[in-house]
Amino acid sequence: MPTDLAVQATQHLSHRVSRSPQDLMVHLHRIIASHYSRQIESLYGALLDLFIILDKKGFLLRQRLFNKFASSLSAHQSIALKQALMLGAGKLESLPHCDSSRFSNGMVGSACLVIKTDEPSQHQFSVLDEARDLIDSGLIDDARMILEQAIIQQPDDEHTSRELLELYRYTKDSSAFAAIYAQLNGLPLSLLDEWDALADILLEEKCAEA
Missing domain, CATH: 1.25.40 (Serine Threonine Protein Phosphatase 5, Tetratricopeptide repeat)
Structure with a gap:
């Protein structure tokens, strides 16, 4: 179980991400802190928020992060991030619910993701x-x-x-x-x-x- 101090640290980084969504270093600190404190929901939210902000940009960075942390996530979370990695988060109709995500408003829904058929493979x-x-x-x-x-x-x-x-x-x-x-x-x-x-x-x- 994460300690109260670890939870406070990730919450602080979440607030910083909200204030500075384009600051990649804050995103990365939040992801790493969530991972090492074993806050799975927070880790998914941190990765999801970075993927949403980057959308189709920074593919190599998103790919490295996915490969490093996907095994720590649930199956539904991993599938959602895989789709966001390949298509860009903005092309997804819905995402598994995540209270710790700061930027997924309007994108949350069923864990079954619907992909627009006119997009590239x-x-x-x-x-x-x-x-x-x-x-x-x-x-x-x-x-x-x-x-x-x-x-x-x-x-x-x-x-x-x-x-x-x-x-x-x-x-x-x-x-x-x-x-x-x-x-x-x-x-x-x-x-x-x-x-x-x-x-x-x-x-x-x-x-x-x-």
Whole structure:
């Protein structure tokens, strides 16, 4: 059983999270304090609140936290966080009830989560979130390589195709674009018209620079 001091500490951190929801360090301190004091409900609430605040951002951080602490949670809590990890908490219709959560108002309901059917698959979200994390960190080339690998494996995936096109439009890297464009030739590429149009634009810009 957690001591009164441990409960007071996690409650204090919960209040700090409410006041500063964008402060990731406070979220992490709350998660760790809940875990080491074995306050399972508080741990779930702390993880859930961070997942809600981040939504689809910070996938690698959310994944590490889930992998580290999921075994300490109940089955329903673990399933809920897994869905929030892959889809983003904002895409879930309902979540298992949690009194210790500060930000789940309006999202609490049945433990059976309803996923919107027009969203990408879990694998797609994993790839896209990882790429976006890298872009946010300034690692544009790394993000491009991840998306290129994904589109080669699934050329008909519209979400990956659109993300990669937007990246090429931003970087205007005609050499990288030409290389992947050649590899995708003849494959059932999603948004093919947009790829062809971008190929023409980048070619014109390269000719203008010559």
